[in-house]
Structures are given as C-alpha cells and as structure tokens.
Amino acid sequence: VIALAKGKRDRWSQSVRGVAAVLTVASVVFVADATSAVDLKQLRLSIAHMASSSISFVQDPIDAVVAVYDGLRELAQLRADNQRMLAEIAELSKWQSRAVLLADENAQLSELAKIVRGDAGLLLTVPKVIHSNGPFGKSVLVNIDGKGPLPEGVAARTSKGLIGRVHASGVNDARILMINDATSRVPARFGDDYVGIVSGTSWGGLVLFAVEGKTQPMVGDFLVTRSLEAMLPADIPIGLIEDVLGDGKWSVRPLANLDDPKFVQFISQQNAKVSTERQ
Known part of the structure; x- marks a missing residue:
C-alpha cells in the first residue's frame, strides 16, 4: 500500500x-x-x-x-x-x-454370542489362536494362561464346528492339531448311524473315507463327530459332503473357519489322558 x-x-x-x-x-x-x-x-x-x-x-x-x-x-x-x-x-x-x-x-462380541453353551465337558474358551510353526503342517498354538496342561485329544471347536484336537499341552499353552492336517483322523457320523473317518489332506482340505456298510453318503450330507474311547464328544459339527472323489472318498467342506478360528472352546469327556509331550 x-x-x-x-x-x-x-x-x-x-x-x-x-x-x-x-x-x-x-x-x-x-x-x-x-x-x-x-x-x-x-x-x-x-x-x-x-x-x-x-x-x-x-x-x-x-x-x-x-x-x-x-x-x-x-x-x-x-x-x-x-x-x-x-x-x-x-x-x-x-x-x-x-x-x-x-x-x-x-x-x-458377535462371535462370542454364538459360542455353544458350556456343559460339564467344557474346559475353557480362548479368544484367538497363534499361528506358529510346529511338527505338523496344520497346527496352531493357544495361550491357556496357566490353566494347563490340557488332556491330549481334547476337542477344540468354535461356534461353527470342530477345528481340531489337542496334541500337546503345557501349563500356559497348548498345540491344536487341525482337522485338515494330513495326519489328522476324526471319527465321523452321517445320516442315521452311518460312520466313517474324516482326514486332512496334503493340500489342506478334508476327505471322508472308510465308510462302513453299503450306504454311501450324498452331496450335502451333514457330518458330525462320533464318540470314541470316551475321548471325543459326539455330535460336534464337522462339515458337509461337497463332492464325490471316487475310490471310496468324498471331499468335505468344513463348517468352521480353519484359517483363523476365533473363540475356541476346549471340550472333553471323562477319564482323559493328560499329555506332557513337549511341543
């Protein structure tokens, strides 16, 4: 200016x-x-x-x-x-x-609301798993915060269905062998009383085989666990028959999220053997 x-x-x-x-x-x-x-x-x-x-x-x-x-x-x-x-x-x-x-x-909270109501077999619930290398292709660790060791073989499930079983446990953590690991074997039931074995695969999938009797499962059949040696609780959802592979095998689509399970419950029956195997 x-x-x-x-x-x-x-x-x-x-x-x-x-x-x-x-x-x-x-x-x-x-x-x-x-x-x-x-x-x-x-x-x-x-x-x-x-x-x-x-x-x-x-x-x-x-x-x-x-x-x-x-x-x-x-x-x-x-x-x-x-x-x-x-x-x-x-x-x-x-x-x-x-x-x-x-x-x-x-x-x-939505996932927490879906958790199955606990009974006498419910040991504890953990909010998330830890992805960690282990002796298996498909396994995860969980922090149990001093509540261990858990019995070997205890079933691990989410609100959707079975994800695996305890392979080994310490005082503060436990390793879950996932059902889609190639070494996993889970006794299953479909239909009325027809039984077979659900196994993991090398590619991380699920297959049903060793079906007893002449009755063959059909696509869409619902698979649940069957009790074995008073260890695995019965009637935990596993998955649905997705396809016929031939040679007595069927592919299974899991109901639970096996990649990143949340709010995992550990459910056991009586007289379980406690595992002290190192992870």
Missing part, C-alpha cells in the same frame, strides 16, 4: 493542480456569464472534461487501496475456512478410528 501511494505521488500533484484549475475556470465562467463574453455551452463541456480527469486522478489510488483491502479480507476468510476444515477433518479421523475399533469389538 505504501509503495502504491509513493508511486502515485505525481498523480496526486496533478489532482491538486486540477482542482485549482477548476476553481479558476469557475471564476472565469462567473465573470463570462456576467459579461456574456464567451460561449458558455462550450465552456461547460470543457470544464466537465477537466473535472472528470481530476476526479479520476483522485479515485484511482483509492480504488487500488480498496481492492488490496478486499483481497486481504478474502485471504483471511479463506485461511479461517481452511483452519476450520482441518479441525473438522481431524475430528472425523478420530470418529473413523473409533468406528473401526467398535466394528472390531462388535465382530468379536
């Missing part, structure tokens, strides 16, 4: 001279009008032209100052709007983080 004012110094001087000229001309007009010595119409046009030039000399720097002021005011308003929007974005980010946490908690 100061630079603009300095740059217009000459024009301000011209404005002052213009005003003085207007006053001079006005006095001349007054005298001329009194004496009728000049053409007043032409004189008035000349005076109007000179006055407009003088006014523009005064008005131009004022307009420039007003324009700069308006620009600064708009800039300040934009800055205030930006600060307000940044604050709103930060608040929305906090709400988004809270929403993610609440969604995770809701998912866990």
Whole structure:
C-alpha cells in the first residue's frame, strides 16, 4: 500500500493542480456569464472534461487501496475456512478410528454370542489362536494362561464346528492339531448311524473315507463327530459332503473357519489322558 501511494505521488500533484484549475475556470465562467463574453455551452463541456480527469486522478489510488483491502479480507476468510476444515477433518479421523475399533469389538462380541453353551465337558474358551510353526503342517498354538496342561485329544471347536484336537499341552499353552492336517483322523457320523473317518489332506482340505456298510453318503450330507474311547464328544459339527472323489472318498467342506478360528472352546469327556509331550 505504501509503495502504491509513493508511486502515485505525481498523480496526486496533478489532482491538486486540477482542482485549482477548476476553481479558476469557475471564476472565469462567473465573470463570462456576467459579461456574456464567451460561449458558455462550450465552456461547460470543457470544464466537465477537466473535472472528470481530476476526479479520476483522485479515485484511482483509492480504488487500488480498496481492492488490496478486499483481497486481504478474502485471504483471511479463506485461511479461517481452511483452519476450520482441518479441525473438522481431524475430528472425523478420530470418529473413523473409533468406528473401526467398535466394528472390531462388535465382530468379536458377535462371535462370542454364538459360542455353544458350556456343559460339564467344557474346559475353557480362548479368544484367538497363534499361528506358529510346529511338527505338523496344520497346527496352531493357544495361550491357556496357566490353566494347563490340557488332556491330549481334547476337542477344540468354535461356534461353527470342530477345528481340531489337542496334541500337546503345557501349563500356559497348548498345540491344536487341525482337522485338515494330513495326519489328522476324526471319527465321523452321517445320516442315521452311518460312520466313517474324516482326514486332512496334503493340500489342506478334508476327505471322508472308510465308510462302513453299503450306504454311501450324498452331496450335502451333514457330518458330525462320533464318540470314541470316551475321548471325543459326539455330535460336534464337522462339515458337509461337497463332492464325490471316487475310490471310496468324498471331499468335505468344513463348517468352521480353519484359517483363523476365533473363540475356541476346549471340550472333553471323562477319564482323559493328560499329555506332557513337549511341543
């Protein structure tokens, strides 16, 4: 603004001279009008032209100052709007983080609500498993927080169905051999009283084989566990017959999530043998 004012110094001087000229001309007009010595119409046009030039000399720097002021005011308003929007974005980010946490908690509570009601055979429930390398292709660790050791062979299940059996346990943790491990064998029942064996495969799938009797399972048949040596509880869901493989084998689709099981329950029957095998 100061630079603009300095740059217009000459024009301000011209404005002052213009005003003085207007006053001079006005006095001349007054005298001329009194004496009728000049053409007043032409004189008035000349005076109007000179006055407009003088006014523009005064008005131009004022307009420039007003324009700069308006620009600064708009800039300040934009800055205030930006600060307000940044604050709103930060608040929305906090709400988004809270929403993610609440969604995770809701998912866990939803799974917890599906847990099968405990009975005399329920030993404990753990919220999640730990994926860890072990002696088997498909096995996981669970933290049992000083409640061990668990008996060998204890069934491990989720709200959906069987996931495996305890292979070995210590005081604070236990290893579960998953039902889709190639070495896993689970006695199963389908239909009324038809039985067979569900085994894991080298590719992590499930197959039913060794079916007793002439009755053959059909696609869609529901498989559950059958009690064996007072160890494995009966009627725990395993999966559904998915396809006929031939040679007395059928592929089985597990009901439980075997990749990342949540809220695992350990269920046993009486007279179980406690495992002290090292994991």
